[in-house]
Structures are given as structure tokens and as C-alpha cells.
Amino acid sequence: MTILVIADYSNDQQDNNVLAPATFNTVAAAAKIGGDIHVLVAGAGVGAVAEAAAKIAGVAKVLVADNAAYAHQLPENVVPLVAGLVIEQRTIYSHVLASATSNGKNILPRVAAQLDVDQISEIISVESADTFKRPIYAGNAIATVQSNAAVKVITVRATGFDPVAAEGGSAVVEAVATVFDEGKSSFVGEELAKSDRPELTAARIVVSGGRGLQNGDNFKHLYALADKLGAAVGASRAAVDAGFVPNDMQVGQTGKIVAPQLYIAVGISGAIQHLAGMKDSKVIVAINKDEEAPIFQVADYGLVADLFEAIPEMAALA
Amino acid sequence: MKILVAVKRVVDYNVKVRVKADHSGVDLANVKMSMNPFCEIAVEEAVRLKEKGVATEIVVVSIGPSTAQEQLRTALALGADRAILVESAEDLTSLAVAKLLKAVVDKEQPQLVILGKQAIDSDNNQTGQMLAALSGYGQGTFASKVEVSGASVAVTREIDGGAQTVSLKLPAIVTTDLRLNEPRYASLPNIMKAKKKPLERLTPDALGVSTVSTNTTLKVEAPAARSAGIKVKSVAELVEKLKNEAKVI
Numbered sequence: 001m002t003i004l005v006i007a008d009y010s011n012d013q014q015d016n017n018v019l020a021p022a023t024f025n026t027v028a029a030a031a032k033i034g035g036d037i038h039v040l041v042a043g044a045g046v047g048a049v050a051e052a053a054a055k056i057a058g059v060a061k062v063l064v065a066d067n068a069a070y071a072h073q074l075p076e077n078v079v080p081l082v083a084g085l086v087i088e089q090r091t092i093y094s095h096v097l098a099s100a101t102s103n104g105k106n107i108l109p110r111v112a113a114q115l116d117v118d119q120i121s122e123i124i125s126v127e128s129a130d131t132f133k134r135p136i137y138a139g140n141a142i143a144t145v146q147s148n149a150a151v152k153v154i155t156v157r158a159t160g161f162d163p164v165a166a167e168g169g170s171a172v173v174e175a176v177a178t179v180f181d182e183g184k185s186s187f188v189g190e191e192l193a194k195s196d197r198p199e200l201t202a203a204r205i206v207v208s209g210g211r212g213l214q215n216g217d218n219f220k221h222l223y224a225l226a227d228k229l230g231a232a233v234g235a236s237r238a239a240v241d242a243g244f245v246p247n248d249m250q251v252g253q254t255g256k257i258v259a260p261q262l263y264i265a266v267g268i269s270g271a272i273q274h275l276a277g278m279k280d281s282k283v284i285v286a287i288n289k290d291e292e293a294p295i296f297q298v299a300d301y302g303l304v305a306d307l308f309e310a311i312p313e314m315a316a317l318a
Numbered sequence: 319m320k321i322l323v324a325v326k327r328v329v330d331y332n333v334k335v336r337v338k339a340d341h342s343g344v345d346l347a348n349v350k351m352s353m354n355p356f357c358e359i360a361v362e363e364a365v366r367l368k369e370k371g372v373a374t375e376i377v378v379v380s381i382g383p384s385t386a387q388e389q390l391r392t393a394l395a396l397g398a399d400r401a402i403l404v405e406s407a408e409d410l411t412s413l414a415v416a417k418l419l420k421a422v423v424d425k426e427q428p429q430l431v432i433l434g435k436q437a438i439d440s441d442n443n444q445t446g447q448m449l450a451a452l453s454g455y456g457q458g459t460f461a462s463k464v465e466v467s468g469a470s471v472a473v474t475r476e477i478d479g480g481a482q483t484v485s486l487k488l489p490a491i492v493t494t495d496l497r498l499n500e501p502r503y504a505s506l507p508n509i510m511k512a513k514k515k516p517l518e519r520l521t522p523d524a525l526g527v528s529t530v531s532t533n534t535t536l537k538v539e540a541p542a543a544r545s546a547g548i549k550v551k552s553v554a555e556l557v558e559k560l561k562n563e564a565k566v567i
Contacts, residue, residue, distance in 0.1 A: 010479055020478075074484070075447070076456050102477040105443050106459050109412065113448035118411045118533040121442045131536065136441050137335045141344050142539050149532035184456035184490075188472060188483040201478075205567070229567055237496070247462065247476050247497050254356075254436060254496065256478070262566040272334055273438075279544055283564045285556065291549075300547035300564065303556050313553040318560075318567055 001035035001129065002089075005059075006082060006098040006107065008073075009041070009049045011192065017045060019052045021202040022099035022156075024163030027056055029156040030097050031164060032126040036060045038093075039171070040085065042078045044071035054173050057165040062173045069181035072190070075107045080180040082107070083114040086151055093151055094129070100155040100257075101201075108155050117149035122257075124160030138253040138276035158201060159259035159280050193248055197223075200249065203232035205262045208251055208278070209244070210236035212267020212288065212307055216244040221308065222266060225315040234258065234278075236268045252277035267307050270295030287311070319466070319488075321364045321373045322428035324419055325357035325393055327386040328439040341537040353389040356434025358396075359494040362501040363464060364432055365397035372466045373430075375399050379422050381415045383407050387517065394512035395504035401517040402426075404525065412440070414522075414529035416448035421525035423453050428489065430471065435460050435493040446493035456486035460495040 005027055008020035023039075030037045037058055041050045042065040050064040063085070069077045086093045096111060098104035100122045112119035123132040124142075131146045132154065200206065207226045209219055219233070226233045234251040235244065251258055253276040263281035268274060270286070270293055278284070279298055286299035289306050296302040303310060329335055330350040338345050353361075367373040378398040380386040383405070390401040404418050423431060431453075436443040450457035458464070458473025462481060465472045466488070474483045476495045504512070522529050550556045560567045 072482070072484075075450075079451065102460060102475075106447065106457070106475075109442075109444035109447035110451040110457065112444070113413060113416055113451035116413075118413045118531050119442070119444050119448075120533065121444060135541070136538070137329070137344060137439055138441065139541055140335050141337050142541050144536040144539075146534045146536050147532055148534070183487070184454075185484050185486045188485050190477075190480065190482045192480040199479075241496065246480070247495065248478065248480055250496075253438065253441065262560065262564070273331070283560070283566050284544075284547075285560070296549070297546045298544045301556055301559055302547065302549045303553065304549065305553070310553050314557060317554060317557040 001094040002092045003030040003033055003035055003037050003095040003097060004086065004093050005030050005037060005039045006096070006104065007039050007041045007049065007053050008099045008101045008103045009043065009046065017043060017049050019049050020099065020101060021163065021199065022101050022158040024056065024166060025158035025161040026097050026099045026156040027058060028161040028164045029123065029126055031058050033095060033129050035094065038063060040082065042070040042081055043073060044068045050173055054171040055167050055169050057168040059169045059171040062171045063176050064173060065176040065178065067179050069179050072187040073103050073107065074185050074187065075110050076182045076184045077180045078107055079110040079114055080182065081178060082111045084178060086115060095152045095154060097154050097156055100157050104155050108153060112153040115151055115153065117151060117153055118147065119153045120145050120147060121155050122157040123154055124157050138273050139279065140272065157257055159257055193246060197226060198230065198232045200232045200234055200256050201258055203260055205229050205231035206234050206258050206260045207231045207264045207266065208234035208236065208268060209239055209266050210268030211238040211242060213239060213244060219245055221311040225311050228315045228318050236274045265295050266311060268295055269293045270298065319373050319429040320375045320377065320426065321367060322423065322426055322431045323360050323364045323376060323378045323393065323398065324431070324433045325361065325378055325380050325389050326354040326437045327351055327380065327382050327389045328354045328437050331355055331438055337538055337540045341539055343538050353392055354434050354437045356436055356494050358501040359498050360432040360434050361393045361396050361398060362499045363494060366499065367466065368397065377402065377426055377428065379404065379419065381406060381410060381418050390517055391512050392504060394515040395509040396502065400515055402520060403517065404520045404522060406522055406529065408529065410529050411531045411533055412442045412444035413448055414531060416445050416452055417527045418522055418525060419449050420452040421527050430488065430490060430492065432492045432494065435495055446491050450491040456490045458484055458486055458490060459493045461492050462495050462497045464492055464498065
């Protein structure tokens, strides 16, 4: 039994491709399933990503498909590559795993359909090699799903698995020469949010703002607190819908799923779909002037206060 | 240009669902059902493309129970021209739905198919990508902007670190994200008119599609409950607790 993990990576602000932290959690899920772990890195100029992947604890082999056709992980080209590897090595690969990141979610269902198997999305636990748990209905129910597919195709929710060590492995790196360039899609451009703060899904502390912030400018209070704590800044769907902040800051059912050591919800009422994205955080703090706000029902520490007074005070004391 | 829009009937987003006592699923008896919010955005985008003169016809399709006609009528009231219901009382997987949609795509030959990125019941986020694989089309998932020009469509996508724009050859598949547009409400005259628009009913058998799944749901449970903690009286007390009790800052 061998598991193929599709590595996710992103472009850092110095224009280098770097391994996405969620890959470590996905390898952890693969380790729980058991068997050899192979990691596929597909892209253009991904030598450093492959080297990093080879150091991940528990990885036996890294396959690198380094070609312009795979730049920006365009699914039209990457998917035939993945499906081809699996079909070619049918006797080897029992599972294909990807992180439930925007890249993983874009690519993997296309792989599953190409292999004619159902996918299991966003697993949070491995019960056995063919049985997994995953949240449905915004996390209001947990389904246990069994797959009888010859190749099980699965995305992994990072918060369900503690990451494996980034160092300690010494996998064989093997080049894959096959090139698929379907000519159906092309990359036009990218606008990446520039930030010196930690990435939302990997941060130890997250400070999130909701409608209570009233406008985008007021997020500066959260940024000040976040910088003091070394935290990432998130937002509720209400704040994103109102145009206060960009969508990539959204925490919730349809945004990012986070589970930091400390989650500070500021001016967030606590809609079901927001709770779906943060309720697995270790410690939750809610600051809201409405003492009836549902967010207090999941908060370890609640403070009924005007955030415009409380946040600067907290930044000063923290 | 013809646009095909897929919509799903789901539990209304305001409903907090409960797990059935026998763990066979969630209790949907007497629960308000609606069009999946991302599908509303898909319908709206198609209607806007028609208003701009880009689209000439909007066909809306739903795969689901007979009652999904309600959601199709809603889409017709919002501006779709005609509807197709592929009727199935079973709980279908995304792959089965994608196969049925592929059969409809073969029949209708749309230039653009718009779907929601995710249904808020199964939370799978699979169908659009699977349909793209089966039809061999390019895919623009999690779209926040869609611009058709000539034989291609530029799709700006919501990605983890920001936004990415890709250009896809038509025909293509687009799945919607939240910021793509703000759906309109149907007006009463349009709701009345929608009742007269054509609605075709098909079955998976008639389309020659097998809906057999490789997945089995063994049980559905309620998540571990998180209990409310304490209320603190001041910022100073909060910071003290976080430092000394929770030890997280």
C-alpha cells in the first residue's frame, strides 16, 4: 500500500515557490493510513519545493514534474499527470491525498472524476485505511464515510492532524518527465496579499473581526493587537460581505478553517457558518458588546465590552 | 451563447440541523429548504451575462427530488429561460451528479456552465471540478470575477493567498465564490411569469447514467459540544487569564 500525496506550495513574497505548511498535516494523515508515502511536486521551478518535501519525516519518495506546463498548478495540465501516475502504477497507489487548500480543492475532484471514483472531502480523522470522518452541514454533523474504491481520493483538513516534522526525512527524489499541456487554460496573473503577519491557517494566534468593526479602516485596531501578539488577522463572512476586508481573510464554512492555540473573535456575533471555521481552536476569546451574542456560547473567555476601548487596552497590556 | 446553470435544493442556511437519533443522517423533516446560496450566485451571474448581451439563453438544471422544482422555478423567476429536472430521490454523490450534468451538457451544448463552488449540506466542493474532468473542459473554480471575451473567458479566482486570474477556452466550467455578485430577489410579476416557463423532467435512466457510488456513509453523529467558559470583567483580567491560566500569550 502506497499513498501519493500531492504537495501544495505557494509563491512567497520574494517570488520563490515554498512548500505550503498544510502539506505537513496531509503527510500526517497519510502516515495514519499507513504504508509508504510518495509526494508529488508538480510545477515550474519547484526544485527547492521538492528538496523541502524530501526532508519531511516519513516520506519515502518525491516525484518532481518540473515543467512550464505545470506552473501555477493549472488543473487542466496537473490532473492528467496525477491520474496518469496512478493508472500507470495501479498496483502501487492505494490512496491519493491532497490538502484541502485552494489548490488541493481545485485539483483533486478532477483527479477523482478522471479515475471514476468518488472523492472524500476534508477528512478530520482516519478510522482505518478505508474509513474516515468528515464534517458536513458546516460542522453541525460528522459523517463516517467508507470507500470501496480501488484508489481512494481524499482531501485532508489540516486542523484535524498535527503536522509531521519538516526535517528528518531523506526521501529519494525522482524526476517525472511526462508533460501534459492541454492548451485549455492559461495563467494570466496573480494578486497576492502582502503581509508580514503569519499565514492564517498556520498561525498560533488568530485575531478576527466581524461586523462590529463597522468599516475596513477600523481593522487597524486588530492589526495593532495582532502585531503585538504575533498573530494572523481573520474576518467573519459578514465583514467580508460588507467589503471591510478581502475574501482571503474569511474564516468559516466556506472560507478558511483554522484551529490555532488562541482565537480572539472581536465584534463577531458567531453565526453557524463562522463557528464552523474556528470552533476547534484550543482557547477561544470573544469580545462583543452584545452579551447575548452566540459567540459567547463557545468562548472560553468572554468579555462584554466596546471593542474600540477593549482592543487598544489589550494591545497595551499584552 | 448558451449558459447552463446547475442549482441544488438544500436545507436553508439559517437552519441549525440536528442529527437523527439512529445516526443515519440529519433530520430534514419539516425543515425549510432553499436554493444553495452559491447556486443563487451562479444564477445571478448568468442573468447578468444575459443582460450584458453576452448570453442568449440560460438553461437551469437541478439533480434531485421532485420538490427541487421549487428551486428551478425560483431560478426561472430570477431570469433563467427554461429548466431541466433530473429526478432522483436518492442521495447522490458529487461524481454521480457530475455524470448526470455531463449528460445534460452533451444534450444542451452550452458554452459556459456555472455552478456553486460548494453545497452547504454535503460541503463537498467537488461537482464543478468533476464535471470539468468528464467534459474535458477548462475550469475556473471559486470565481470572484467572470469576463467573457470572444472564444475565451477570464476567471478571477479566490485562492488562499489572494486572487488569481486564468483564461479558459470556451466551453468552460465556472464555480462561484461569495464575492462574485450579490443575487437579486425575484419580483412578483417574474415569479408569476416563471410558472409558465418550460420545465423538462428527466431521469438518470433516461440519460443512461449509472449513479452507483464507491462511498458509503456508515454513520452521522453530532460533533463534540464545546461548552461556554467564563465571562471576565475587564481587559486586565482577560490578559491575566490568557497569560497565567490558559498560558497562550
